[in-house]
Amino acid sequence: MLINYVRRGQGKSLLLVHGLGSNWRSWQGIIEPLAERRSVTAIDLPGFGKSPPLDGEVSMQTMADALAQFLWEHELIGTDAAGSSVGGRLLLELARRGGVLGSVVSLGPGGFWLGWERFLFAASAWLSHGLARSLQSAMPSLIAHDWSRSLLMAQFSVAPAALSSSMVLEEMRSYASARSYGAVLRALLREPAQQGADAGSLTSPLVIGWGRLDRICLPRQAARAMQLYPGARLHWFERCGHFPHWDAPEETTRLILEATAD
Numbered sequence: 001m002l003i004n005y006v007r008r009g010q011g012k013s014l015l016l017v018h019g020l021g022s023n024w025r026s027w028q029g030i031i032e033p034l035a036e037r038r039s040v041t042a043i044d045l046p047g048f049g050k051s052p053p054l055d056g057e058v059s060m061q062t063m064a065d066a067l068a069q070f071l072w073e074h075e076l077i078g079t080d081a082a083g084s085s086v087g088g089r090l091l092l093e094l095a096r097r098g099g100v101l102g103s104v105v106s107l108g109p110g111g112f113w114l115g116w117e118r119f120l121f122a123a124s125a126w127l128s129h130g131l132a133r134s135l136q137s138a139m140p141s142l143i144a145h146d147w148s149r150s151l152l153m154a155q156f157s158v159a160p161a162a163l164s165s166s167m168v169l170e171e172m173r174s175y176a177s178a179r180s181y182g183a184v185l186r187a188l189l190r191e192p193a194q195q196g197a198d199a200g201s202l203t204s205p206l207v208i209g210w211g212r213l214d215r216i217c218l219p220r221q222a223a224r225a226m227q228l229y230p231g232a233r234l235h236w237f238e239r240c241g242h243f244p245h246w247d248a249p250e251e252t253t254r255l256i257l258e259a260t261a262d
Helices: 031-035 060-073 086-097 116-134 136-142 146-153 165-177 181-190 221-228 249-259
Strands: 005-008 013-017 039-043 080-084 104-107 206-211 233-237
Touching: 005 031, 013 031, 013 086, 031 039, 031 249, 060 086, 060 181, 080 086, 086 104, 086 206, 104 249, 116 136, 116 165, 116 181, 136 146, 136 165, 146 165, 206 221, 206 249, 221 233, 233 249
Parallel strands: 013 039, 013 080, 080 104, 104 206, 206 233
Antiparallel strands: 005 039
């Protein structure tokens, strides 16, 4: 399986896995600070960025399988990892399997919704994709202004005007061009909720991070995640939306380095 990746820094290995619609550049605000201490590998998931889509079925299982194969091919089995949103969910799946990853930091993972929360996620995701595609020609002008950047990114960030124009433009272009966006979103929505890990079965530390002001995966879902992953530690980002590495980059960097220090 061909998965595009970049590597920065030296030291103990650390994998970064982005969320739905994004690519490895979603981490650009923290990848260099992390690389001062770690050998960081940031990937494009299959069907996103420069990675080709999966052949055959697209599901959380097959995406996790592809990620595990990448780790094996690049001699990264046992690496520490941090993931955001869908990337966080995939890391939870690999942590649940055991023997694939070291310490894990999962930020705002999807899949812990109930009832109408699933439809909220679906509506938000389809709206983001539709806007990104329909507004591509006007996007450079839109993201140049604080007010329009705030409208575009309000569901993701509590301070969208503070996000860099270059990062927002890259994100919107990635959303519009992601070949597997629809397939992965449909898989998320049709599959059962995230499975958990039996008490005592996790072989390495697990931290689940959640933004107190997350409008995509609501904060109430954090309690369900903790029930399904006994032994995990919950970290709240107090003034953060769905992407803590955007709203609180220094805190996120510090959490990842501390959680994966052993």
